[in-house]
Amino acid sequence: MSVALENTTRADLRVELGERSYDIVIAGGLIDQPDAYNGAIRDKRVLIVTNETVAPLYAAGVNKALSATHDVDTLTLPDGEQYKTLATLDTIYDRLLENGYGRDATIVALGGGVIGDIAGFAAASYQRGIDFVQLPTTLLAQVDSSVGGKTGVNHRLGKNMIGAFHQPTRVLADVGVLDSLPAREFAAGMAEVIKYGLIRDRPFLDWLDANLAAINNREPEVLIEVIRRSCANKAEVVAADEREAGQRALLNLGHTYGHALEAELGYGEWLHGEAVAAGMCMAADTARRLGWLDERQCEHIERIISAAHLPVAPPRELECARIRSLMARDKKVAAGTLRLVLMRDIGEAVVTRDYGDALDATLKRYFAK
Missing domain, CATH: 3.40.50.1970 (Rossmann fold)
Known part of the structure; x- marks a missing residue:
């Protein structure tokens, strides 16, 4: 029951x-x-x-x-x-x-x-x-x-x-x-919640930051607001772009990186939300290299993700070239070019092909091989 x-x-x-x-x-x-x-x-x-x-x-x-x-x-x-x-x-x-x-x-x-x-x-x-x-x-x-x-x-x-x-x-x-949900599964869900704040709702991210203790304690009234605000964000995006022809792709912040991690580690080894959390930190690093985010903003993003008991980096022992190859199979590949969802600012994301060498520099930072 x-x-x-x-x-x-x-x-x-x-x-x-x-x-x-x-x-x-x-x-x-x-x-x-x-x-x-x-x-x-x-x-x-x-x-x-x-x-x-x-x-x-x-x-x-x-x-x-x-x-x-x-x-x-x-x-x-x-x-x-x-x-x-x-x-x-x-x-x-x-x-x-x-x-x-x-x-x-x-x-x-x-x-x-x-x-x-x-x-x-x-x-x-x-x-x-x-x-x-x-x-x-x-x-x-x-x-x-x-x-x-x-x-x-x-x-x-x-x-x-x-x-x-x-x-x-x-x-x-x-x-x-949600009372019966293991702590790791609950934390994994918070990756998608934080995502909404990062891509389009900075006030929500600030609210999450102020209420993380109550959220982690699973206080019912707070959880209802977490779910309501998250679903409201997604419902607005889906209503405007049901089949991901445009702005719905923004909901994939961190996912291109994260899906590659899941595939390489073996599905189920890392939870989806864990891979997305690390992927969002990697996306923030790529945006920093493009001059869109600064170091302080990246640290702010990592602090919130860490406070939600989520990883801020992938396993270092993975192979850079292998992750890059898996990312190239992402659904956002168009005309043979990988498109990335990146933040121009906290609360403002874009889909872009114009990331130059920044992606490869990010991968070299996070992976030892």
């Missing part, structure tokens, strides 16, 4: 995408409440897709909330980034086909970013698209991956290289489930 929180506020946001618009609801005890799903599930048949870690904690409560009005089945997958593959995706297709699910069925993604991405991709591609609801159970998923409709799986040569845009019908961010 999720933990119902007394005397806390509830936040409701709307992602405005025309006929694909949907609500984000943020509060405590949401996923166990039948009313929370009203209007988000059209037909009787529901498949809950979860993992071995989350299922014992929350699957029964979600099943009970839905069973009064729906025919509910649950599929439990292995837990971990290393299982975000086409082979695991096929397991979801098997269950849908073996049980005769039609195009009016709904998938409920109960878990962190891996479950949301892979269950969402199954929904995007099964019979050319069925509905799905996001029930994110990690901070990272609540503030980032559950919002915006990016779904997909990893390939051994690159992260999230196979996927589709497919919007959920609702996102229920239950703050109560």
Whole structure:
């Protein structure tokens, strides 16, 4: 069961995408409440897709909330980034086909970013698209991956290289489930939170800086504001650029560096948020070399990231040339040229090809080989 929180506020946001618009609801005890799903599930048949870690904690409560009005089945997958593959995706297709699910069925993604991405991709591609609801159970998923409709799986040569845009019908961010989140997973989510402040919302970054102690203590009212402000930032970007033709790419600050780290280390060795945190520090260093940030600003960024219990540098023993090669396979490569998301100032990011030798100088700084 999720933990119902007394005397806390509830936040409701709307992602405005025309006929694909949907609500984000943020509060405590949401996923166990039948009313929370009203209007988000059209037909009787529901498949809950979860993992071995989350299922014992929350699957029964979600099943009970839905069973009064729906025919509910649950599929439990292995837990971990290393299982975000086409082979695991096929397991979801098997269950849908073996049980005769039609195009009016709904998938409920109960878990962190891996479950949301892979269950969402199954929904995007099964019979050319069925509905799905996001029930994110990690901070990272609540503030980032559950919002915006990016779904997909990893390939051994690159992260999230196979996927589709497919919007959920609702996102229920239950703050109560964060009580069960391991400290390392909670910290990983803070990387995406800090990212919003760095790319477009300097006042939010200043607020985070002032409230990090309360955030790290997981005070419910503060967490609701963290999630609300993060989702509001992402919803604005997604509404303006749903399919990443322009400004949505700014949400990838640190990700080009971080995805290369994840691929080289082996998916799951470093958490996504940890790799992004180190990647944002590397991006800040590249921007410093271009004269866009100064040393004081880079130190400020590193201090906030470190205070959130996140790494500010990658493992030094990795090979510079190998990381550079993996970065060259990033989704932001266009016309054979890697584009980077860099900060011109704290709170102002751009996508650029004009980084000259600064990237290679950054890589040589961080890697011994």
